[in-house]
Amino acid sequence: MNNAFLHGYSDEDIYMLLPAGYNVDLGLVCKLERSLYKLKQASPMERRVDIEATTIWFYSRVKAYLHNFFTIKDKGDAHTGLLGAKSLVTPFPVGLKLASDTGALLRAQNSYKDLMGRLLYLSFTRPDISHSVQQLSQYLNHLCDAYWNAALHVVRYLKGCPSLGLFLPAVNSLDLQGYCDADWASCSDSRSSLTDFCIFLGGPLVSWKTKKQSTVSHSSAEAEYRSLAAMVCELRWLPFLLADFGVSLSLPVSLFCDNKAALHILANPVFHERTKHIEIDCHLVRDAYTASFIAPVLILSFTQLPDVFTKALPLKLFSSFLSKLGLPAVAKGAGVASDLLDQG
Template structure:
């Protein structure tokens, strides 16, 4: 099995047969002159370190460049990416004089989100105000950058010896958008002790109950799990079914498992019933989890320091300092 990742003129090759990899590189070189840089160390702003334990991916240099351009190299780091309880609905605040600097920072934070699931919710919130940012939005963006100052080496770690089971967490924050009263969907999917997919996104429609918003989050999570299963199938990986899916709303779980509840939930779009279909097919198994142990809660709201640190630890992010290209 050989896999190629191509972006314009940058190419990554991986596989389980080194001789085949060399043949492919030679074949490509005969068509297009290439420069072989050996084992991957940098790719599109991602720093990649490999050792006997696994692969570590972060964007440390990218964060340092962001700090330098923002003039915050000497700032005091914050403990969380956003202050708990902060709201952005006050339009009476001053409009930012130079919105272009806000857009530059948010654009870079969006790319940083590829290796930093802990900032996904804050970036989702701030990216909604690109057109007309206010001073409060700019201050919140700087607060996030200060958080990054204290976590520059935090990144994703993928151990070679890993559990092959998949676990998913799904959550929502009902009607949290003050302007539209739309809910926030949040989920994360873990492959053993590695997080491989996550999302924080405002739902497209308004939910009339917390159960409905939770059910829509479950539907989004199940669709992502299906997509991941297709990729794993292409890689000849045998997926262990059913996949454990954790939700902290018992009503949403009952709707998925009990057809009697469907008579009372016709206002929920039909496509959302993909959750029940996959439950009956044995693709997923739903479990209830306490709110304080709901990992996906970090993708739906700003949390206090203790809760944020607790949930971040379950995302398997590691703060590993790079010394001579070796994990220490």
């Protein structure tokens, strides 16, 4: 888009509430029903040709439509020029700590920003690069050579596992489970902590986050509690989303944490000087606990799954967590991630 902020005018009536006489049951119509039925009856080769042709036609129509309203630029297919590069087995260099003054100033700043945009999009389906992308997207206003080298490290890792992806089984228990963690004072510049959590719907991973906390925490317990609050907000939202698909959840939701102090604050009904600066978060989590929406469980630190979202792990530990997150290789040599490397 050529404009940072898009403005449009609506020629249709917009209803904040359903208009009188609207029948909800008759209004819920699946517009894809006939198309899905057609694809189901077709042969595998017919499905592939039909989908590819429809996709190309759809993309061209959408781009033409958007261009009439907002004037867009088509930059073509993604490419990095790393087809001959050696692949790597971890998404981030172990022990690397990025800061605002790490190395010399980067000249190819536009290339870095373009690459980060693609990695951010890819991280929607690749939780294994969530920590790497979060680290690399912090310093877009002051880029150094070290950031570019670290970003290329991620691309070379993706080259080695282009087909890695989330596995969603056909048969599942549909019980929510959440794991939360925090990396206290991990930012070298601001000493802000890192919030991370992952949520499973039965076996598969359905939600995850790696984000720097906006407020500096006085202790690791405070940082952990802020992560608890962030995950409770996500857990509150998911049941409403699942209800639209006709899925009802059994409560309480198991919430796994490895910090005893944070769990003690959660269960303690008395606030005092050490918790008043996080009292809003305390009330948020406490209300979910007293309403039997969540059931906190203490686990050992070395079994804490969100560690893969907070730090660069050694290969053995990283591979172990990756398998527990349910990220198998779908097919050798195929996958969305390969789009970053297939175009020379």
